Amino acid sequence: MKVHEAAKQLGVTPRALRFYEEKGLLKPRKEEENGYRDYSEDNITQLRWIIALRELGLPLTAVGKVLAALAVDVERTAPAGKDSFIRQADEVRAELYAEWTEQGRRLQALDRAIAVWRTQQASPGLQTAEANAMQLKQSRIERMTWSDRWHYDELALIHGQDAPIAALASELTQEQYESALLQTVEWLDPRPQEPGLELGAGTGNLTALLAAQGATVTAVEQSQEMLAVLRARLPAVEPRLGNLLALPVSGPSYRFIASSFAFRHLEPNQQLLALMEADRVLLPAGRLAITDRQDTVSPLCRWLEDHNYSIVTEALDGSLMLLYAVKP
Known part of the structure; x- marks a missing residue:
């Protein structure tokens, strides 16, 4: 032709x-x-x-x-070829969602600036534009500077679904790890067909427990190899490549959000950005459960309280803490 x-x-x-x-x-x-x-x-x-x-x-x-x-x-294509295609599609989707999220933040910053300019008697002030631009720039830098320093792709290739346990072996026993996941599920109490999101899902250990309750779970994970294990292990779960700072979700969609041992990988400012992203996709009256070290979880409470969440914390075995919050 x-x-x-x-x-x-x-x-x-x-x-x-x-x-x-x-x-x-x-x-x-x-x-x-x-x-x-x-x-x-x-x-x-x-x-x-x-x-x-x-x-x-x-x-x-x-x-x-x-x-x-x-x-x-x-x-x-052979199954391996299909897996390669899905991985590439996952990467592209994550990039597009990150761009979409960035554009949304720009629109919000511009809306704030316009609201201030309308109240000013004189011509629009440069300081308003600069202040909103600086805030936007700082959040973008925080998102871009995050990287996986823990080599989770390699851990997944070596340990398979036990990779998260291997990563935590220096501070937790397997019994403590499994107990923490079970208590996270108990607090969330997922209902059949209820849409839920897991942040930093790893190879799907918490995901499997949530799905076993009948919930419809979307699992977000930044490691391709971790996600590959989860995808093969839990075909009914919706896996999405992405990280906590730019969730591959378009808007409020979930009745609950769960995260275990993922927030520790973020700097304090990045943790607040992650909470903002979780808040963006959580429906009103939705539940949020975060399980991690006490020194990681405690600072999150202030942001949630400032945004009118009802919160409860529970000390778990060792230095672990569970944070449970309900969105207004």
Whole structure:
């Protein structure tokens, strides 16, 4: 099929097809005698993927990664190929949600500035713009500077579903760990079909307990390898790649949120940003349970109280604490 025929069939311009070729996204055969491009059925399938993924908002670099994972035709790929495709799609979704969240914060900052400017008698003040811009910049820096210094991908490859326990072995026994998870579930008391979110789900140890209560659980985890273990282990759970500072969720969707041993990996300012993200996606009257070290959990109470949450704390075995809060 020649370029104009392919373009007409796909509803795009010949220039678009040449552009995708220049970017290395496809390689049609070229006729030796005249150099004309000849698009095979595989080329057309690949172009359909490119067009669909671009419409979904994926940048060209991400489209290239997804195409590589697809191995031309996703229906013919082996299970390993499918897993690679899902991983790439997960990464792109996490990036798009992070961008979407950032744009939402910019709109909120602009709304605050406009509200102040409307009350001013004189022309709009520069200080208002600078103050809101600085606040936005600082929160962006906090989100961008977080990194996994604990090598959870490697732990998941070595220990499988026991990776979280291996990471905590220096301070907790397995009995203490399992008891903490059970008490977290008891406080949340999930109901059948109730939508819940777990933050920093790891390989799904707490997730499995929540799902066993009949809840519909979405599990957010920043480690691809941890998430791969969770996905294989709990196929009924919705796994999402992402971190606590930019949750891959569009708005208030959950009746409860759970987190165990994840907030310890955030700096104090980042912990507050994570609470803001949890608050953003938690429905009114929703429940929040965070289990971690006492020195990690205690500072979170002030922010929740300031935002009119009803809170209860319970000391657990060792230096652990459980924070339970209900959104107004």
